Amino acid sequence: MIPATFTYRRAESADHAVVLVGEHGDEAKLLAGGHSLLPLMKLRLAVPEVVVDIGRVRELSFIRDLGDQVAIGALTRHHDLENSALLARELPLLAHAAGQVGDPQVRHRGTIGGSLAHGDPASDLPAVVLALEATLVARGPNGTREIAAADFYRGLFETALEPDELLTEVRVPKPAGAGWSFQKFTKRAIDWAIVGVAAQGDKVALVNMGPTPLRATAVERALADGASVEDAAQRAAEGTEPPADLNAGPAFREHLARVLVRRALEESRA
């Protein structure tokens, strides 16, 4: 429960952070809210040589109305997402899901950027940005680039970010009045989802049903083809590779995905 020795560097700005990770490359880890990285370091499952702390880069903490989309700074805390009037109005799915992450202490420290960039398929927000078809903005030594959420997750804890890139912003299109639902199935309120479902209109994404967060494409296709909610939900586990862990085996997760997708679609259409 005590991390191995590391060098601590504090970034004063987003550009400074990019410079610092550029200097250290693979040896460096970015520290935002610390709720994923620090536990891994304490267990010595992560042993970075350098920790670049971006926790005080205030320019990356914002929620802005850009007209047809909302821009959210990567360092925006879950608590701020949960309590944003703008999000409550325009992106209630995101505000609600942020309020389901961990417990109040976690939500006051954890950030949307950290959650998205960590790439844990059991996290809530990655599935939410998939269902919302968000765009992620990364800054590197060669400037910024935009990555569609659908292209962001590559594998277990693996994203499209380069080692010298920093996730700075999430841009989320405002959905056109469609209903939404977030179903998080846990044993305890503070747990990661055993399975979760984020639905925005007919777009459905799954939490913890494979090595990455993923869209329930078979469900979406069935809905597009005019299937009933009941029938479409039956296809929720198609194309998934649910893990086996202490909470559930794959068969139970597949069952949960079908039940939760049905409930999500029923709720979002109610």
Next chain:
Amino acid sequence: MGTRVVRVEDPRLLTTGGTYTDDLREPELTGAAYVTFVRSPYAHARITGVDVSAARGVPGVVEVLTGQDTDDLPAPADGNPTAEPMLAKDAVRYVGEPVALVVTDGRYQGEDAADLVTVEYEPLPPVVDLEDALRGETLLFPESGSNVLAAAQDEGAGDDAFAACEVVVEHTIVNQRVAPVPLETRAAAAAWAHDRLTVWVSTQNAHWARDAVAGGLGIDPSAVRVITPDVGGGFGAKIGADREGVAVAWAAKRTGRPVRWVETRSENLVGMTHGRGQRQTFKIGGTRDGRITAYRLDLVQDAGAYPRMATLLATLTKSMASGVYDIPHVEAYFQVAATNTTPVAAYRGAGRPEATAAIERAVDMFAAEIGMDPREVRRRNFIAPDKFPHTTPGGMEYDTGEYAAALDRVLAAAGYDELRAEQARRREAGDPVQLGIGLSAYVEITGGVPEIGETARLVVHDDGTVTVLTGSSPHGQGHATAWAMLVHDELGIPMDKITVRHGDTDAIPVGIGTFGSRSLQLGGTAVHQAALEVKERAKELAADELEADKADLEFDTADGLWRVRGTPDIGLDWGRLAQLAGSDGLAADVHFTSDKSTFPFGAHVAVVEVDAETGKVRLVRHVTVDDAGPVLNPVLAEGQRQGGIAQGAAQALLEEVLYDAQGNPVTSTLVDYPFITATELPSFELVDMATPTPLNPLGVKGIGEAGTIGATPAVQNAVVDAVSHLGVRHIDMPTTPERVWTAINEARTGQ
């Protein structure tokens, strides 16, 4: 007695905070070094070599000690092959077993240095589950010839009793292994000076810790002073001083430097003893009209890697097997099996929750088999109130009990008939969220070796203040409040003038400690009797001083003065009486013992909602009667019940310590070990009932473990009840969503 007094401990705990072992800044600990243990990564292996040279070379390393260095210490327990060493020397028997320790200037250096101690292991096949242990292909202690360390075996005597039954139900259930998870993990500090050891340790009993340290190091107990600061929970797993506590004391003596140790949470989850861990096979038989005539319990107790208290746990389960029921034929057997896992010892209830869990599931399954309401089956089989004191087939002498009254009272408070009606309505409507109602009725044994009793010394000082020195050992219960109340009740001295001291073996030479729900009935009685003795002595002193007859003296609690009846102008206060007592002091020493245990009892009703689609269980109500005799302070008694119920519900719903096939713990962080939180629990509904015991002058029994004992089977029964109409007969604990879903599926497909 019976007054709702706010805890005197709380203002400090809630403002500046307590002083736990790791918070100590005593002068004797100035410059203390830190102990870090090197622990086995193997469940079972021979140690073929230990190389400490790399660790010794690290800056800040003061000392590295291994099992080889323990050769000049007394051999453990006169040649007993299963004795637990302080540091493993020849073999390791569980992941997390201490193999070596490093002493470093800084805490962080210790973690790095421990990584550099190279231990060569020759892995042996691990014995992880109880079947492997009983098969005995691999032995943990080859000298013992078996993994079964103790047994009370079936000789087939009861076959006739079951043959005469109209209905017999037999089932094997698991009472899973759980972790105690006190908020404060284990901790110790030690300093060696002037040929004496001072050891600060987070324990439930300072005196047993002192004896463990003295015995382990081969020094006289008078050369050891143990001090217990604030303790953040123990639940039975902080009885005495574990091998780590002794090793910390040894490190201080070896290095001549004060040392301190506090374990991390991950260390705690593998290094602190676990609880429960029984596989139980029960057989219950009787008539179709609900009379139970025969009960048999055959259990295997998982001892973990070293026996410690496992035989005691199994013995308690065996002794309490028949619970609150008057069953003509009862038999109980056990085998205690060693496995390559963390040792199993006491955990809130220690053997009694296991007994209750078995018979309460058995009674429910019997009721289901004959199609009778579980309430009715219980009512027809309780030991009747006119049969007390009652000696059970297991040889227990129950003091007092009103089992049917407890059940009726809790059912009335819960609104049992309305709940059943609501359940029927949901079943008929095919509601996805079904209602389950679970009952339990329990009796347990408390007093924790009452024959050795507990001590109290009460001293009235010249300024009228009082010091109570207790051999009991609070670790969250509120002794300071309770003991001051007992003194106030007899002497009328305001509570803020009463100081309670505990946990210092120099100040209190004899003491036992807190476990087995023993404190109030033994330690409290000792305080009560000491107050009575002081009162009697005060009367004598006052009589002398006022030149009056003792019989004419009266004490006015309003102004705290002793007066001669009818002479209001002259009075003596406590300070004056203490002065009059002179060099003898106004004091009393009591060591109260009892040759019999007390048997608190109660009944619980749990109401759960079960999502029949997902298997998720929500505990929506929990109503209890926990009768431990008269209540000194409802605030404290209710606190014990609340915490106990939460831990009981936690075992029924969530918690389980798990190992993989190689004996690696897979629940060694609080991410993977799902302790319960307030979010998962409703506010409990506590119903009063107080049936005194004649075994002590206060009439009190123990309340510390009752909640856990009653809650676990009530919640489990409720979960099974919620889905019983779907054909489910039993679900093992913890009743996780996947287990509930699987049980429903299996019932549906007839498996």
